[in-house]
Amino acid sequence: MSDKRRKGVAIVDTDKGILVVAGRGKRFILPGGGAEKWESRKKATIRELYEETGLKTKNIVYLFRYVGSKWHAHGGKSIRNYAKVFLVESEGNPKPRHEIKYIAFWKTGSNLNLTGGTKKVIEKYLRDYKQ
Template identity: 30%
Template sequence: MSMHFKPRRATCIVECEHGILLTETSHDLLLLPGGQANRGESRLEAAIRELKEETNLQAHAAIFLFDHESRSNRHKVFYLIASGTPIPMDDAKALYYYDTLPANKAAKLSPATREIIEHFKAVKAEHQHHLDALKAICLKDKLPL
């Protein structure tokens, strides 16, 4: 019996004024912020680190939403509340917002990103009041994680 190893990826959903934040890779692929966890690093720690490295946003709260297995990764998807002005850094060459994505860029969304966002929308519809309360509490004092 052979088992295919899939990297452990921390995937971030961050809602900004213009929608869900996306990063563009050097291969013109649009992904949710995130990346692989380093040895000894939890995926929550990786999510917070990757968000800062890719977008310069400072996380103030993070909650685990769900697991997602894609063709190439095992994702732990986190909802992060962050502050700052998003700017592309590290391996993100540009930033976009899912809700205002130009048609020519929508074709560049990874299949996993599409699936994760659709799953998130269902979770959000059921738990919007909890997410709003979390934002209000966490952004009041803006204490970094």
């Protein structure tokens, strides 16, 4: 049995590529994070994008749901992310903040070290939503 973690995820698709972020380990993920109990996943996406990169959301559109693989938090607790993925139009220049140490832009053929879940979300976005 695993705990459910409600999460909001941002796809910021720019001319440079799709914005991805990483902590010290340089495993890149899409910006976003867990929603507080009082918070919608949409609001969590907006908050986390700003906290992690300094980007302000101009427009946000819900795309799809994604259920991640189980993972173990500190202390051994098993967690599964239940994410809502949003396409975000943002303003500002992204800079690493808080736990984020690296910012990059992913394009097809890029050799960035993406997590498995991030690859799946980007593939679904490109296949089903990218015009």
